[in-house]
Amino acid sequence: MDKKLKRVDLIFSEECVCKDVLTTSLKKSNDDILKDILDSGLRGRGGAGFPTGLKWKFTAQETSEEKYVVCNADEGEPGTFKDREILSRVPLKVFGGMAICAKIIGAKHGYVYLRGEYQFLKAELEKALVEFHATIKELGFDFQIHILMGSGAYICGEESALFESMEGKRGEPRNKPPYPTIAGFRNKPTVINNVETLVYAFMICRIGTEKFMELGTTDSRGSKVFSISGDTPIAGIYELELGMSLEDFVEDFGDGDTKAVQVGGASGFCVPRKKFKDTIIGFEGVPTGGSMMLFNSSRSMYNVLKNYVEFFEEESCGQCTPCRVGCQQLKIGIEAVKKGEKSVHYLDTLQKLADTMKVTAKCGLGQSVANSFSSIVDNFKEEMIY
Amino acid sequence: MANTVNIKIDGIDISVEAGKTVLDAAKELNIHIPTLCYHEDLCVAGNCRVCVVEQEGAKNLVASCAMPAQEGMVIHTNTHKVRNARRHVVELLLSEHNADCTKCYKNTKCELQDLASEMVINEHMFLDLVPEKNYTVDKQSSSIIKDDSKCIRCQRCVRTCHELQHVSALGVAYKGDQMKISTFFENPMYDVVCTNCGQCVNRCPTGALIEKNYIDQVWDAIYDPDTHVIVQTAPATRIALGEDLGMESGSIVTGKMAASLRKLGFDSVLDTDFTADLTIMEEGTELLTRLKKVLVDKDESVKVPMFTSCSPGWIKFIEHMYPDYLDNLSTCKSPQQMFGALAKTYYAQKRNIDPAKIVSVSIMPCTAKKFEAARPEMRDSGFQDVDLGITTRELAVMIKQAGINFQELPDEKFDSIMGASTGAAVIFGATGGVMEAALRTAYEIVTGREVPFENLNITAVRGMEGVREATVKLENVLPAWSFLEGVELKTAVAHGLTNAHQIMEAIKKGEANYHFVEVMGCPGGCIGGGGQPIPTTPEIRRKRAEAIYREDEGMEIRKSHENPEVQQIYKDFLGEPLSDKSHWLLHTHYHKRKRV
Ligand SMILES: Cc1cc2nc3c(=O)[nH]c(=O)nc-3n(C[C@H](O)[C@H](O)[C@H](O)COP(=O)(O)O)c2cc1C
Ligand code: SF4
Ligand code: SF4
Ligand code: SF4
Ligand code: SF4
Ligand code: FES
Numbered sequence: 001m002d003k004k005l006k007r008v009d010l011i012f013s014e015e016c017v018c019k020d021v022l023t024t025s026l027k028k029s030n031d032d033i034l035k036d037i038l039d040s041g042l043r044g045r046g047g048a049g050f051p052t053g054l055k056w057k058f059t060a061q062e063t064s065e066e067k068y069v070v071c072n073a074d075e076g077e078p079g080t081f082k083d084r085e086i087l088s089r090v091p092l093k094v095f096g097g098m099a100i101c102a103k104i105i106g107a108k109h110g111y112v113y114l115r116g117e118y119q120f121l122k123a124e125l126e127k128a129l130v131e132f133h134a135t136i137k138e139l140g141f142d143f144q145i146h147i148l149m150g151s152g153a154y155i156c157g158e159e160s161a162l163f164e165s166m167e168g169k170r171g172e173p174r175n176k177p178p179y180p181t182i183a184g185f186r187n188k189p190t191v192i193n194n195v196e197t198l199v200y201a202f203m204i205c206r207i208g209t210e211k212f213m214e215l216g217t218t219d220s221r222g223s224k225v226f227s228i229s230g231d232t233p234i235a236g237i238y239e240l241e242l243g244m245s246l247e248d249f250v251e252d253f254g255d256g257d258t259k260a261v262q263v264g265g266a267s268g269f270c271v272p273r274k275k276f277k278d279t280i281i282g283f284e285g286v287p288t289g290g291s292m293m294l295f296n297s298s299r300s301m302y303n304v305l306k307n308y309v310e311f312f313e314e315e316s317c318g319q320c321t322p323c324r325v326g327c328q329q330l331k332i333g334i335e336a337v338k339k340g341e342k343s344v345h346y347l348d349t350l351q352k353l354a355d356t357m358k359v360t361a362k363c364g365l366g367q368s369v370a371n372s373f374s375s376i377v378d379n380f381k382e383e384m385i386y
Numbered sequence: 387m388a389n390t391v392n393i394k395i396d397g398i399d400i401s402v403e404a405g406k407t408v409l410d411a412a413k414e415l416n417i418h419i420p421t422l423c424y425h426e427d428l429c430v431a432g433n434c435r436v437c438v439v440e441q442e443g444a445k446n447l448v449a450s451c452a453m454p455a456q457e458g459m460v461i462h463t464n465t466h467k468v469r470n471a472r473r474h475v476v477e478l479l480l481s482e483h484n485a486d487c488t489k490c491y492k493n494t495k496c497e498l499q500d501l502a503s504e505m506v507i508n509e510h511m512f513l514d515l516v517p518e519k520n521y522t523v524d525k526q527s528s529s530i531i532k533d534d535s536k537c538i539r540c541q542r543c544v545r546t547c548h549e550l551q552h553v554s555a556l557g558v559a560y561k562g563d564q565m566k567i568s569t570f571f572e573n574p575m576y577d578v579v580c581t582n583c584g585q586c587v588n589r590c591p592t593g594a595l596i597e598k599n600y601i602d603q604v605w606d607a608i609y610d611p612d613t614h615v616i617v618q619t620a621p622a623t624r625i626a627l628g629e630d631l632g633m634e635s636g637s638i639v640t641g642k643m644a645a646s647l648r649k650l651g652f653d654s655v656l657d658t659d660f661t662a663d664l665t666i667m668e669e670g671t672e673l674l675t676r677l678k679k680v681l682v683d684k685d686e687s688v689k690v691p692m693f694t695s696c697s698p699g700w701i702k703f704i705e706h707m708y709p710d711y712l713d714n715l716s717t718c719k720s721p722q723q724m725f726g727a728l729a730k731t732y733y734a735q736k737r738n739i740d741p742a743k744i745v746s747v748s749i750m751p752c753t754a755k756k757f758e759a760a761r762p763e764m765r766d767s768g769f770q771d772v773d774l775g776i777t778t779r780e781l782a783v784m785i786k787q788a789g790i791n792f793q794e795l796p797d798e799k800f801d802s803i804m805g806a807s808t809g810a811a812v813i814f815g816a817t818g819g820v821m822e823a824a825l826r827t828a829y830e831i832v833t834g835r836e837v838p839f840e841n842l843n844i845t846a847v848r849g850m851e852g853v854r855e856a857t858v859k860l861e862n863v864l865p866a867w868s869f870l871e872g873v874e875l876k877t878a879v880a881h882g883l884t885n886a887h888q889i890m891e892a893i894k895k896g897e898a899n900y901h902f903v904e905v906m907g908c909p910g911g912c913i914g915g916g917g918q919p920i921p922t923t924p925e926i927r928r929k930r931a932e933a934i935y936r937e938d939e940g941m942e943i944r945k946s947h948e949n950p951e952v953q954q955i956y957k958d959f960l961g962e963p964l965s966d967k968s969h970w971l972l973h974t975h976y977h978k979r980k981r982v
Contacts, residue, residue, distance in 0.1 A: 153561060170558055175432040175452035318539065318565025319433040319558070325478035328563045329512045336513060349511065356474040359446045359467070360435045367446065 004248040008215060008223035008239045010203050011086060011093075011196070018092040019135050021206045022099060026141055030060065030104045037201055040209045041221035046072055046157075046194030047264070047289040048364065052201060055191055058181035059105040062189035067107040069098050070166075070185060070192040073114045074150050074157035077265035078311060079291035082225040083195040085237045087114075087121055090199065091128040095145055097198030099136060100205055101191050102143045110145040111185070113162050116152035154315040158363050159184070159192045161317065172317045173363035196225055196290070217243030220282030224290065230262075231255050231296040246271055246279035249292070257296040260379070264288035266308040267368035270301075272379040301380035302338060308372045309334065316365060323366025326357040330373060337384060344385055347377055393459040408450040408461055409437060419463055420472065420501055422479075423540035424451040425589050426923045427909070428549060434540050436475045436501065439463045447471055474511075476501050481512040483592075484521065484535035490593040495920065497591035498538060527575040528760045529582035529598055529753040537567055537594035543586035550909055552884040553703065555580035567594075570982050579706045579982060581883065583699035583907045584753030584777075584916020597753045597917060600774045601784055607745040607774070608651040615745045616654040616733070617647050618725045618804075621662060622751040622815030622912035623778045625933035629919040629926075630782030631792040636929030638937050641797020646785050647749075648798060654737075657800045658748065659807030661721040661728070662814045662823070664955070665696060666946035668972055669718045669820075670828040671963035673902055674867070682869045689714040691878075691893065691900040694820050696720040698758035699907025699916075701976055703883050708890050709978035717973040721814065722748050722755055723764050725804065726771030727971040732959045733804055741767060747774045749781045751815070751915030754907065763974045777917025806951040809842075809937070809944035816934045817881035817911035818847035818854065821904040825858060825877070826945045832860055832867045842944055848935070850910060850928065852885035853878060855900075877902045882909035 025033060038053030059067060071094060075083040087094060098110040114122065125147055136143055148166055150156050156165045160174035163185045184190025193201075200222060204212050216222045220242035229235045232253045240249075250258045260272050263279075263286045271279050271286060279286055295304065313327040333350045336342040354370035361367045377384055390401045395412055402411045407430070412419050422434035432452030439450045442460040447468065450461075462468065480502060487493045521535035541558065544567060548554045555578050559568035569578045587595045607615045628637035647655045672692065679688040695701060695716040704711060719727070725748070730741035748755060752775075758764065759772040776784075785792055800806070810826055813819030822844045829837045837844060837858075846856040858875045860867075878900045880889045886905045892898040908915045910927035913934060943949060960967050 155561070172558075175430060175449070177454060312562075314562040316562045316565075318561045318563070319431075319541070321433070321435050321475050321478050321538075324539065324563065324565060325482050325515070326474075328515055328518075329478065329481060332513050332515070332518070342513075352470075353474060353478075353512070356471050360438050360471050360475065362432060362435065362449070 004252050005240050005244055008241055010207070010223060011199055011225055011239050012089055015090045015092055017206060018096045018132075021202060022096055022135065022139060022141075025100050025205045026103060026139055033100060033205065034060065034104055036204055036209045040204045040212045042197070042200055042204060042212070043220070043283060044194055045196035045200065045224060045289065047077070047267070047287075049283050049287050052193065052197055055181060055193070056101055056104050059189045059191045062182060064189050066186070066188045067105050068185045068188060068190040069101045069105065069107045069110040070162070070190055071098055071110065071112045071195055071198055072157060072159065072162060072192055073112055073118070073195050074162060075115050075118075075195075076154035076157045077267065077289055077291055079229050079262070079265045079293045080227045080289060082227045082237055082290045084118055084121065086195050086199060086225065087118070087125060091125055092132055093199045093202045094195055095129065095132040097193070097202035098145060099141065099143055100202060101193070101198070103141065105189070105191055107191075108142055108144065110143065111166065112145060112147045113156075113166060114147055114149055116150045119149060122147060122149070153317070155317040155365055158365060161363070162192070163190070172319050173365075175362070194289075215241050217282060217284065219243075219284040226288070226292050227290050228253055228292045228294075230293040231258065231299070232294045243280055243282040243284070245277065246281060246286075247276040249281065250276055250294070253292070254294055255296055258294050259297045259299070260295045260301065262291070262293040262295070262304070262372065264371075265291035265293070266311050266372055267365070269371050270304075270375040270379065301376055301383045302334070305373065305376040305384070306331070306334060309369070312365065312369050320362040320366060322357045322360045323362070323369070326353055326361075326366065327369060329353060330369070334384060347381070347384060351377060391455050391457045393455045393457070393461060395461045396463055402455050406455050408439060408448070408453045408455055408459070411455050412450060412461075412463060417463055419450050420504070421451055422497060422501070422538060422591055423542060425542050427589070428542060428545040431541050431545065434475065434479075434538065436472055438468060438471050438475075440465050440468050473505055476505055477507070477511040479538050480507065480510060482515050482519070483538065484516050490536065491596045491599065492536075492593035496593060524574050525598070527580070527582065527598065527757070529584065529756040530575055530580070530587060531596050531598050532575055533594055533596070534566060536592045538592055539565060539567065540591060541567070542589045542591065543567060543595055546586045546589050550585055550882050550884055551581065551583060552887040553579055553581055556586060581699040581702040581706075581907060582754035582757040583883070585908060586916075587753060588916050588918065588920055588922050597777050597780070598756060599780050599783075600756070600776050601780050601787075603774055604747055604776060604784065607747070612743060613745045614653050614739050614743050615651075615747060616656055616729055617652040617747045617749060618656050618658040618661075618722070618729075619643060619647070619749045620658045620722065620751055620815070620912060621812050621819075622915060622918070622930070622934070623749050623781070625815065625930050625937065626751060626913065626918045627778050627782060628792075630779060631785060633793060635926045636933045638933050639792075640937065641799070642792055642795040644800050645795040645798035646790050646792055649790055649795075650784055650788055652747070654801045656725070656804045657807050658721045658725055659811035659814075660804045660949070660951055661724040662811035663808055663946035663949040663952045664724055664972070665718055665721050666810060666823050666827050667952060667956075667963045668968060669694070669716050670824050670831065672716055672718065673824070673828060674831065675964065677873075677901065678869060681873070691903045692716050694904045696814065696820060697905065697907040698752070698754040699883065700886060700905045702754065702757070702979070703886060703907065705976055705979040706981060707887070711890070711893075712976055712978065715976060717975060719764070719972055719974050720758065722750060722775070723758065723771055723974075724972045726759070726764065727766045728804065728955075730767035730769050730771060731971060732955060736803055741769060745773050746771065747776065748772050749778065750775050751778050751912045751918045752908070753777060753916040755917075763976070766971050766974075779917060779919060782919070803951055803954070806949055807941075808946055808949050809939065809941035810946040811949070812937045812941065813934055815912045816848070816931045817906050818849070818879045818904065819911060819934070821847045821856070821877055821879050821902070823946055824902070827947045829858065829860070830945065830947065832863050832870055834864050841939075843935075847877070847879050850924070850931070852882065853880045853889055855879075875902065876900045877904070879904045881906040881911050883907055
């Protein structure tokens, strides 16, 4: 088959270069590295897409004696399994990215917050850590990485809930501001990055800014690891250039009968066939933390939506009203419409509720429920009713 | 960093102290923003989301209670978007809520109801979720009812119990739609570390946490022709009751309260202040005796510091958390319980009434007093010493039920016997008051002179600082107390159990060396008790405390040992402080409880 999309091989290549990259990077000035990361246009791969260089810069500017770098490996978004792959294949690059970040911001300790279900990775990671710690000791760099196991709740992937969880408290998101760059883990300035972000930062130090910028588009520099699942003959992990059109993507990965693609998992958007052509996958279009789930015409979009809403209903931390109660209402609301107990117009009421959740919920979870809800209800209204 | 920031709210410019929130700034401008999870006493939660406002340039609405004011911010508190959002939030809360207002104790006193009424909600926008829930009601505690079907999950109670009381009897359990406020293993409130302090009750915006009320039982007793119903009123009730009856905080209503109780039909209107004075006699003597045993007899079985024992929230706290220090507690019962024991003995004899026919009611600023009254230790008179304990709030309800125009009532006096009191007794109601009253008496016993403070006001132990210390040097003592010559009596005062915890840890680590420590379970002491009018805030506590000290200054007698009825009871009945009879009726011991 002729592939439309270029496969990229940055993330998983050459694990062994870790030491070389660290040797050069640790010799460079902080400002030079920071400039590279900023210029590269690298944005967070965990979902929100915040410019990584800025995050590091803000944290570096804080004067605190105590700072932290945290690797977010809680990977809980349904349909996402790329961090698991990265951690099992190239853990030294992840640690390397953390070390470079630590050097820039002035952190002595780093933490990997590992999803509870990934317990099986821990032994291998600990092994890799021994090698890593030996390397940086040799290079005379004072930095320790610790692995902490997650509690099993999706919400603990949200950065501030993750800090709470790391501190031994209930995983509930905090009020923002203050942001982690000022008050993160133990209320100290903290950089928290997704596993993949850290590897790209590391790779930028390895291959240089220009090489990285050759990939992707102005708004979405570089490549990204996608977890491709659903109705596709070739499900799996793929590293692809950002800024592709969904049409090309479906041509490569669809089964010929794709009616919709859920971009970015439960908290992402559902794009129907008629919009494939105009949809760009990237920060200028529809962003994704990595999950791409394809649906063919045999799928009931009502069931798809109901699954998502049930997921949120259960995974909401439950502290804030719009999210805790809103999710329950969205769920019983679509059920009532489906059963004919509520008229079609009730879907409009629910849409408005979803809009309110977007602007009033305390954290990204509640704020993003409207993404899948509205995009599915808008585009597949008939399936919601009949 | 600049010390002030300039922001604009609803078109009005304002400059506020850095660190203040948008809500604080709006308050300064008298712009009302509705709130539910916010409480002045607690850290910000930002979870109800009813206080959202629009910030120009921000894509989402912001929670004004949690958003720090930042230079140049432009805020709108009353836009279409804001109104819709708030409406949705309240509708969502109602959809999870068993909104059966006419059957709810908080009816007309509920923050959720107020909001719903402000928004004019005629028909519910969303589906009713209550049938899907397995809400439970826990009525087993003698002090507190917890009704999950009325809970809006604002976590005020959780923050109260953790931050103010260092007890953490309440916490959040489960997540998502199952999320609820729960106790350890979901055990009933009576079976966990809860101290019954009622601070959570005082802060709960709805009917989810309420005191167990005994209003009907009190009415039944009053209407029963065969009973003799007596009532005692705690020091802190007389400066707070007015708040629930339309008066300003800080109003002194001692005379109106006595008058209203008589109108309600109590057979005898008496005063806990009487036994507060008696407590000083017993506890002051106990302190001096302990000091003698420790300093002269070197008796190692006797423990100092001695802790006060009048606050039942504190008693239960120490039983759970610091059982090793139970011997440091004064053996004195609380004034409520001294009163109860004497009512069915001394009072019954003097008035020639069959104690079996006496119903003893107490009006308390406190929910823990309900639990205390029901303790098995508290039956020394041969009966349950205090039959029914009700809060300041419940009394206000009864006064309204009786149609009494409280504000117009002429002042009346307490009955006798057991109705006379002093300024020293009144100040029991504020943190530091027991210490001050004890010092006024103990110093005089030891030296034969009045305490060396202007106008008897020992200001060092007053105030709202969490932990306060004071040292009093004993010089030129009377011959009988020569062993105390030159001794610097070291005292400390703590209020709110978080501060109690702090002082206990210091004592445990050997960092603090006190002779006498006063602990009150509630912030501010009884003036801020869990049974006091809602709201109770730092400002309101300050006003109530001021009123307490004004009441003290206005009293003819200001030292417990000069209370004529106290002198009389020792002459006629008890003999002397710490006599056998005193020990039988006025003293007790407490026991270790489990930690969870
Ligand atoms: C509900 C929720 C769950 C999240 N889960 C994850 C996660 O599993 N992994 C992750 O990297 N980021 C997750 N995030 C995003 C993080 O909060 C944070 O933005 C991210 O770790 C920042 O890293 P980045 O800048 O490298 O993307 C989640 C956010 C929300 C709101
Ligand atoms: S939006 Fe949901 S997950 Fe986030 S704080 Fe609110 S209830 Fe918790
Ligand atoms: S808690 Fe408030 S809203 Fe709920 S039933 Fe009681 S009075 Fe009504
Ligand atoms: S019990 Fe009351 S204070 Fe506690 S969360 Fe529920 S409504 Fe709020
Ligand atoms: S009564 Fe006091 S101790 Fe008990 S739960 Fe409430 S705040 Fe905590
Ligand atoms: S009052 Fe601000 S979120 Fe509850």
